[in-house]
Each structure stands twice: as structure tokens, then as C-alpha cells.
Amino acid sequence: xxxxxxxxxxxxxxxxxxxxxxxxxxxxxxxxxxxxxxxxxxxxxxxxxxxxxxxxxxxxxxxxxxxxxxxxxxxxxxxxxxxxxxxxxxxxxxxxxxxxxxxxxxxxxxxxxxxxxx
Amino acid sequence: xxxxxxxxxxxxxxxxxxxxxxxxxxxxxxxxxxxxxxxxxxxxxxxxxxxxxxxxxxxxxxxxxxxxxxxxxxxxxxxxxxxxxxxxxxxxxxxxxxxxxxxxxxxxxxx
Numbered sequence: 088x089x090x091x092x093x094x095x096x097x098x099x100x101x102x103x104x105x106x107x108x109x110x111x112x113x114x115x116x117x118x119x120x121x122x123x124x125x126x127x128x129x130x131x132x133x134x135x136x137x138x139x140x141x142x143x144x145x146x147x148x149x150x151x152x153x154x155x156x157x158x159x160x161x162x163x164x165x166x167x168x169x170x171x172x173x174x175x176x177x178x179x180x181x182x183x184x185x186x187x188x189x190x191x192x193x194x195x196x197x198x199x200x201x202x203x204x205x
Numbered sequence: 206x207x208x209x210x211x212x213x214x215x216x217x218x219x220x221x222x223x224x225x226x227x228x229x230x231x232x233x234x235x236x237x238x239x240x241x242x243x244x245x246x247x248x249x250x251x252x253x254x255x256x257x258x259x260x261x262x263x264x265x266x267x268x269x270x271x272x273x274x275x276x277x278x279x280x281x282x283x284x285x286x287x288x289x290x291x292x293x294x295x296x297x298x299x300x301x302x303x304x305x306x307x308x309x310x311x312x313x314x315x316x
Contacts, residue, residue, distance in 0.1 A: 122305075124251075131207060131310040132243070132251065132294050147304055181250055188256050190298055190305070191241035195250035 089113030089194065093182040096199030097174055103203070107167040107204040109182030109196055116158060120185035122192060123156065125178035125201075135180070137163060150176075172203045206229040208233060209295050210307035216314040217285045221291050225311045227295030233306060235276030238298045242271055245310070246291035254293070255280065282313070290315045 095107040109121065123135040136146045136156040144156050155168040165182060179198040186193035212230040216224040227240060234240055242255035253262055258273040271280045278295055295308040 104254075124307075131292075132245070132296075132307040134305040134307065137305075145303070148302070166253060176246055183251075186241075186253065188260070191253055191256045191296065192251075193256070193262065195252070197250050204254045 091182045091184065091194055091196035093139045093180065093196035093199045095166075096180060096201045098202045098204065100205050101173060101203055103172050104168070104170045105172065105201060107169065107180055107182075107199055107201070109167075111163050111165070111184070114184070115160075116165050116184075117160045121156075121158070122183045122185060123128070123165075123167045124181045124183050124192065124195075125176075126181070126198075127175070127178040130178075131179050133178075136167060137185070169201070172201075174203050177201060177203050207309040208297060208299050208302065208306040209297060211295060211308035211311045213309070214312045214314065216316055217282075218316045219285050219287060221285050222281065223285065223313065225280040225282075225293050225295075225313070227280070227308050229276045229297060231276065231297040232301040233276075234273065235299045236300055238300070240271075240273050240278040241296045242269075243294045243296065244289075245294065246288075250301040251294065263309060272310070283304075285315050288316050289313060 092110045120139045153171045181198045182196040183192035185195040243251040244254045245251040255271040292310045300308045
């Protein structure tokens with residue numbers, strides 16, 4: 088079955104770190120571009136980061152310098168390393184696969200909750 | 206404020222039709238970048254509803270259709286059903302931000 092399972096969320100204090108993981112099955116993560124998208128409470132969807140098949144990465148300005156996306160081809164996973172977390176990073180984080188028809192996200196994980204609070 | 210502007214809410218009775226709008230600018234939709242639409246129902250992850258302006262993925266009913274003209278796009282839903290109730294987002298690429306961007310979302314209520 089083609090699916091994404093995202094995990095690793097939890098409660099963390101401001102300034103803390105967390106690592107989210109996205110495990111893919113039914114396709115190869117290195118063959119497409121993999122993304123993280125988040126939704127803060129009461130807010131809309133916000134694109135966070137991408138790793139392209141070539142290994143290049145990009146980040147939203149709101150997380151640049153604090154978040155790092157990585158890929159483990161042997162495990163077929165994509166991780167999001169989050170440092171210097173702020174209250175504004177509180178959200179449900181979704182792993183999303185880049186669509187073959189370009190520029191969209193055609194497969195999503197169920198999401199993992201990240202709460203930054205003291 | 207989102208780069209792509211969507212009305213916060215829209216409503217319709219079962220069986221009726223509604224149209225959701227998405228307004229961009231010269232750095233995204235107006236620059237020719239494609240628009241995609243997502244359906245986000247309560248308790249489920251977002252689902253790709255329309256890709257590349259007006260294409261439905263396999264399994265999406267033909268009650269859903271979309272179009273794009275210049276810096277604007279729209280999603281039409283005909284024959285509204287109670288299970289259509291949820292949030293709908295447009296999405297594109299913005300050359301000024303060098304990022305993918307989403308609209309703020311429209312909450313569809315089926316009365």
C-alpha cells in the first residue's frame with residue numbers, strides 16, 4: 088500500500104528540539120520531492136520544507152536556520168529536525184509527497200502534533 | 206495574510222452548487238504558475254482534489270471542477286453532499302518567495 092506515516096511529535100519547551108520522521112511505503116522517497124506542511128491551531132496550511140530527489144533542500148522563511156530536512160534512503164524515510172522551537176511552531180505537521188504532475192502534494196501522512204509550551 | 210486569498214466561508218444546501226474563489230498576484234497565479242486544490246475534512250489529512258488548474262485525480266467525483274484565468278482561480282462543487290463539509294485550500298508557487306504557497310482556506314458548510 089502506498090502511504091506515509093509521520094511520527095515524532097510531542098510537547099517541548101520553547102527553545103527545545105524535536106525530530107519528526109516520515110516513513111514511506113509503496114514508493115521510493117528519493118525518487119520524488121518530499122515536503123513538510125504544517126497547520127497551526129485555527130489556521131490554514133503552511134508549507135515548511137522540501138527535499139528534492141537530487142538532495143537539494145528549501146525552507147520557508149519562518150523556519151529557515153532552525154529546521155533541517157534530511158532523508159535516509161536505506162530506511163525510505165524523511166525527517167524534519169526542529170531546533171530553537173517557538174510557540175508559533177505549534178501545529179500539526181504533515182509529511183507530503185510531491186506530485187508527479189508537478190508542484191502539488193499528492194499523498195499526505197496523517198500528521199503529528201507538535202506543541203511548544205512551557 | 207496568505208499570499209493566495211480565499212473567502213473564509215461559503216455555504217450551500219444539499220444538492221445545490223457553490224463556487225470557491227482563489228485570488229493571487231503577478232508573482233504566483235498571474236505569472237502562470239499552476240493552481241491546485243485540496244479538500245481537508247475533519248480528522249483526516251488534506252487530499253489533492255484538483256491538480257494543474259483543472260484536472261481531477263482518479264477517484265475524485267466529477268461534481269468537482271476548477272478553472273484558472275490570469276491571477277484568479279475557482280473551484281466549483283455541484284450537487285453538494287453533507288460529506289463535502291470541510292476546508293478547501295488552493296495552492297501554487299510564488300516566485301517572489303521561492304516557496305509553495307497555500308490560500309487561507311475556505312470553510313464549506315452544507316446546510
